[in-house]
Amino acid sequence: MTLSFTTFRARLILYARLVRLDKPIGSLLLLWPTLSALWLASNGRPDWKLVLIFSVGTLLMRSAGCAINDFADRDFDKHVKRTAERPLTSGQIAAWEAVAVAVVLALLSYLLILPLNLLTKELSILAILIAGSYPYFKRFFALPQAYLGIAFGFGIPMSYAAVLNTVPPEAWLLLLANIFWALAYDTEYAMVDRDDDLKIGIRTSAITFGRYDVLAVMLCYAFSLALILAVGLWHGLGAGLLLGISVAAGIAVYHWTLIRDRDRLRCFAAFRHNNWLGAAVFLGIALG
Helix, strand or coil, X not given: CHHHHHHHHHHHHHHHHHCCCCCCHHHHXXXXXXXXXXXXXXXXXXXXXXXXXXXXXXXXXXXXXXXXHXXXXXXXXXXXXXXXXXXXXXXXXXXXXXXHHHHHHHHHHHHHCCCCCHHHHHHHHHHHHHHHHHHHHCCCCCCHHHHHHHHXXXXXXXXXXXXXXXXXXXXXXXHHHHHHHHHHHHHHHHHHHHHHHHHHCCCCHHXXXXXXXXXXXXXXXXXXXXXXXXXXXXCCCCHHHHHHHHHHHHHHHHHHHHHCXXXXXXXXXXXXXXXXXXXXXXXXXXXX
16 A cells, blocks of 8 residues: 555656646746736726636646647657656656646646636637647747747636627737747747757747847847737726836846846746746736
């Protein structure tokens, strides 16, 4: 019995590593835009049931995405220093286990939204398809980070749908802002693995932008914050929004100081620091 429990516990730890529960930054990068959309759609008074549903759903879908991403990249990750020891890549779990984990988590996230309206459920199906297909875009699409921005930002139209039973134009502008933000932070992430990705033939924005990668990151930050500012001002948000956007812009400038020399560790630090940029934007919207 002790051996069985120990084996079960060890398996759970491997599954937790598979879905990156030990690295919550990815979940937070999904959560901040989703919460921002909920606050805007509800004019600052979101239903706390929706906040709970979308917060838990964000964690589940990000986790499912990690599992399916590792399944898709299992033959590539072994050639990348940073990913070579992941549970699936290193052979600690089987490929079918990763798929099973992804399916279970996706089903659980769908169960969460059963009380919501039909439009939200329809959008959730589309969100699952986008998240599941993202890993394969790296095989042929020059800017897979843009597609990641759609996958990471699909909580935005879903939030509007849950609150308003429609998806107004501002929701799609916020999704576009999220695409630019994802291009910024995931290019920083891709700059860490650029040498390895070139060897194995994976396409990333860091490779596509080439020597203009730092400039591209900063322009993406600028476009993202400008779009969010425009939507916020259209809503009549005032000083709180301006403060939040100003703090986020300052954080983006700090990221420039980290990535300008293209040092791997500093680029990775810039990527991780995007949690604070997203938090600043959300707090600006909430205060506004």
